[in-house]
Amino acid sequence: MLYAEPKHTPTIRFINPVSPLSTITMPRVIQQMTFSRKALFLPLNLAICAAAVPRGWQVEIVDECATGARHRPRGDVDLVGIGAMTTQAARAYELADAYRCLGVKVVLGGIHPSAMPDEALAHCDAVAMGDAETTLPHMLSDFQAGRLGGRYNWRDYPTRPIATPRKDLLDPRDYLVFNPIQTTRGCPHNCSFCTTPAVFGRKFRLREVPDIVEEIREAKERYRSWCFIFADDDFGGDHRWALELCHALEPLKVKWASQCDILISRSEKLLSAMRRSGCIGLILGLESPRQAALAEARKTYADASRYVEQIGLIRSYGINVLGSFILGFDTDDWRDCMATCRFAQKARLCMSCYPILTPYPGTPLFDQYRRQGRLLTTDWQRYNGASVVFEPARMTTGELRHAQLAAFTEFYTPRSALNRLGVWPLLWRSWLANLLSHRGLTYYYGKKGRQVPQFRDFLDRESRAWRYLREEQTRSPSGRR
Numbered sequence: 001m002l003y004a005e006p007k008h009t010p011t012i013r014f015i016n017p018v019s020p021l022s023t024i025t026m027p028r029v030i031q032q033m034t035f036s037r038k039a040l041f042l043p044l045n046l047a048i049c050a051a052a053v054p055r056g057w058q059v060e061i062v063d064e065c066a067t068g069a070r071h072r073p074r075g076d077v078d079l080v081g082i083g084a085m086t087t088q089a090a091r092a093y094e095l096a097d098a099y100r101c102l103g104v105k106v107v108l109g110g111i112h113p114s115a116m117p118d119e120a121l122a123h124c125d126a127v128a129m130g131d132a133e134t135t136l137p138h139m140l141s142d143f144q145a146g147r148l149g150g151r152y153n154w155r156d157y158p159t160r161p162i163a164t165p166r167k168d169l170l171d172p173r174d175y176l177v178f179n180p181i182q183t184t185r186g187c188p189h190n191c192s193f194c195t196t197p198a199v200f201g202r203k204f205r206l207r208e209v210p211d212i213v214e215e216i217r218e219a220k221e222r223y224r225s226w227c228f229i230f231a232d233d234d235f236g237g238d239h240r241w242a243l244e245l246c247h248a249l250e251p252l253k254v255k256w257a258s259q260c261d262i263l264i265s266r267s268e269k270l271l272s273a274m275r276r277s278g279c280i281g282l283i284l285g286l287e288s289p290r291q292a293a294l295a296e297a298r299k300t301y302a303d304a305s306r307y308v309e310q311i312g313l314i315r316s317y318g319i320n321v322l323g324s325f326i327l328g329f330d331t332d333d334w335r336d337c338m339a340t341c342r343f344a345q346k347a348r349l350c351m352s353c354y355p356i357l358t359p360y361p362g363t364p365l366f367d368q369y370r371r372q373g374r375l376l377t378t379d380w381q382r383y384n385g386a387s388v389v390f391e392p393a394r395m396t397t398g399e400l401r402h403a404q405l406a407a408f409t410e411f412y413t414p415r416s417a418l419n420r421l422g423v424w425p426l427l428w429r430s431w432l433a434n435l436l437s438h439r440g441l442t443y444y445y446g447k448k449g450r451q452v453p454q455f456r457d458f459l460d461r462e463s464r465a466w467r468y469l470r471e472e473q474t475r476s477p478s479g480r481r
């Protein structure tokens, strides 16, 4: 009697590496404040990779940010796929090396390997540059034919539509944001610090509207989700398409927030449709209230002198504005950083953030600082927006970091929140977020026995805060100056 060999179903394991110095790994205090959610965002990149795997494969996702433990490589799979933003690169390489020692083939993908394919190839068998929807099917068929290797660049193949992520492979209880949804990909602008145009080009891609509606409908039914984050670079990159999407969202009766550019304020028709479709907030990449800094960042489409008016217009449609600023441009000194914080307060932003300028690999800024010999480190873990990894022009590294911390603490004081948010109408979500941010910051400094950083410390270099800064600078590898 002849027995047929049982058919082997190949297995691919996708891994989201932990990144201890970044906000994707939640600090314990935030875990406690958020009903013990383990990670901030569901790893959308890997859920989409899983959706791009052809039939006939078994797929699993390991998210180190959610398991809370470092994954121990095991040789029980056929192929491993690891995704990485820059802060995750070191751990991604460590995992890739360990799997290859076990004889398991590894592919690396995501933003960092796309920007640094040669560096990544030293740790894996093949690197995916750009969209998994386009590259992964070719990689898997090459793997099965025994010829997997080298670079798979999405630009070399016909582009495929943005896939619907396999969220069923992850546990909703682990994530604060379980339903990030990508509605567009890419960005039509070309800012010098931004990875998106540098790595994915400036072609702005739009997802099929019925696919987005279906993903939301399913999330409502299956996970009882009612609030969604559109994890786009620029939701408003194409106003006509955004309008079409808003009309399709209206009957779903959900709330949503996204990220977009200030040019959204040009179209009141769109703002009104956004509000009707459930938009409650927008993150705007404002970068700086000074035109000189915007010019330096090649953000040529933005006019800082109109920011207050444009923000006011967006807010008049009942849409909250979270402003994202960058500190550390060559034209910034500490007083400019303070002016940025004061601007955010004056513009009555509901929330704001102040990452330190970071020259991500692949960007024109990275090339410029490398040419100028101003990169202080290529320890990618520190490319997290909270470390100074380059030589600033008009501040020391310590001053820049102190200005960032002062901006955060001064923006979120209860008095600042009262001036910005008022008491009526009660913006309870914004109030809650502001109070939690303030509480988190004071708890952090209290626990460390540190004085809360303020801008006035710059005037008193003998203060306790300043002494701490000097000590920290001698300890920190990037605190050379």
Ligand code: B12
Binding pocket: 019, 021, 022, 023, 024, 040, 041, 042, 043, 044, 045, 046, 048, 049, 081, 082, 083, 084, 085, 086, 087, 088, 107, 108, 109, 110, 111, 112, 114, 128, 130, 131, 132, 133, 135, 136, 180, 182, 186, 193, 194, 195, 196, 231, 232, 233, 259, 355, 356, 360, 361, 383, 384, 385, 386
């Ligand atoms: C949502 C978001 C976040 C979330 C968390 C995201 C997460 N995954 O946990 C939060 C708010 C926490 C966050 C924080 C930060 N973020 Co962020 N974020 C985003 C945003 C808007 C969407 C991310 C996303 O889900 N994209 C959707 C997925 C599907 O896209 P993708 O990751 O590119 O994946 C595709 C391909 O790359 C590829 N792929 C990806 N992985 C793999 C793996 C394999 C094996 C294969 C084959 C293919 C593959 O296929 C995928 C599908 O096509 C992006 C913008 C963007 N364009 O991605 C910025 C972005 C990723 N963030 C960025 C930055 C700078 C940060 C911060 C450092 C900001 C700061 N200064 O504080 C922090 C820290 C994050 C960190 N890792 O340290 C940069 C990353 C730059 C870089 N070189 O790493 C981006 C690109 C923004 C930008 N335009 O510069 N972020």
